[in-house]
Amino acid sequence: MALPQLIQLALALLPTVTTGIKEFIAWIDSLKGAAQQSGEWTADQEAAYRAALFAKTNDPAYAPDPA
Amino acid sequence: MLRKLTLIPLLLVIGCASLTPGSDPLVVRAEQIQTGANATFDFVLHLDDNNRGLWRTNAPAFHNFCEWLRTPMQYKASQTVSRCVLMQLDVDDLKTDYKMNKSAANSNVLYTAIGTLSYALGQSASWSNIVVTPTH
Numbered sequence: 001m002a003l004p005q006l007i008q009l010a011l012a013l014l015p016t017v018t019t020g021i022k023e024f025i026a027w028i029d030s031l032k033g034a035a036q037q038s039g040e041w042t043a044d045q046e047a048a049y050r051a052a053l054f055a056k057t058n059d060p061a062y063a064p065d066p067a
Numbered sequence: 068m069l070r071k072l073t074l075i076p077l078l079l080v081i082g083c084a085s086l087t088p089g090s091d092p093l094v095v096r097a098e099q100i101q102t103g104a105n106a107t108f109d110f111v112l113h114l115d116d117n118n119r120g121l122w123r124t125n126a127p128a129f130h131n132f133c134e135w136l137r138t139p140m141q142y143k144a145s146q147t148v149s150r151c152v153l154m155q156l157d158v159d160d161l162k163t164d165y166k167m168n169k170s171a172a173n174s175n176v177l178y179t180a181i182g183t184l185s186y187a188l189g190q191s192a193s194w195s196n197i198v199v200t201p202t203h
Contacts (some may be wrong), residue, residue, distance in 0.1 A: 006103065
């Protein structure tokens, strides 16, 4: 699914959202930022992205259910 | 409701920017998908994590999809990361390889990895559609 399609989907959903409004808006904002990207990331942006990915290993939301 | 109404004008100005000269469209495309995937996986996993018991009982398919995203995988045999993080790291590594050597083989591999990540992103977005809207 292309980003513009995702944004359209999110906008269409917005009036009906009943759960997780704050997270939903943050999600739309990130999609908007991605769609508006016009150039390649700088080295700092690249490093920040990778650091954020590795930080998710400590995020409880990314941990599977206990067996 | 008021908060939603005030956001609509802001959201209406969304548009896709044109590429700056010198930027590689495949690299920018990969980075756009990476940003979108990161935000979308974060969104669905935190939504599920906020009330795992509820989703496990009332929307097991959604919870199972989140568990699929969370499945621990090996990254470069030294680190354990969740599947959704591994997919993003794979695209990032292939993008770096492509930037260092812009061969047809590297672009094909990167294109395929972008497709895989994009597919998971689309599935996550579809689940978000189902779980944030009322079903009654």
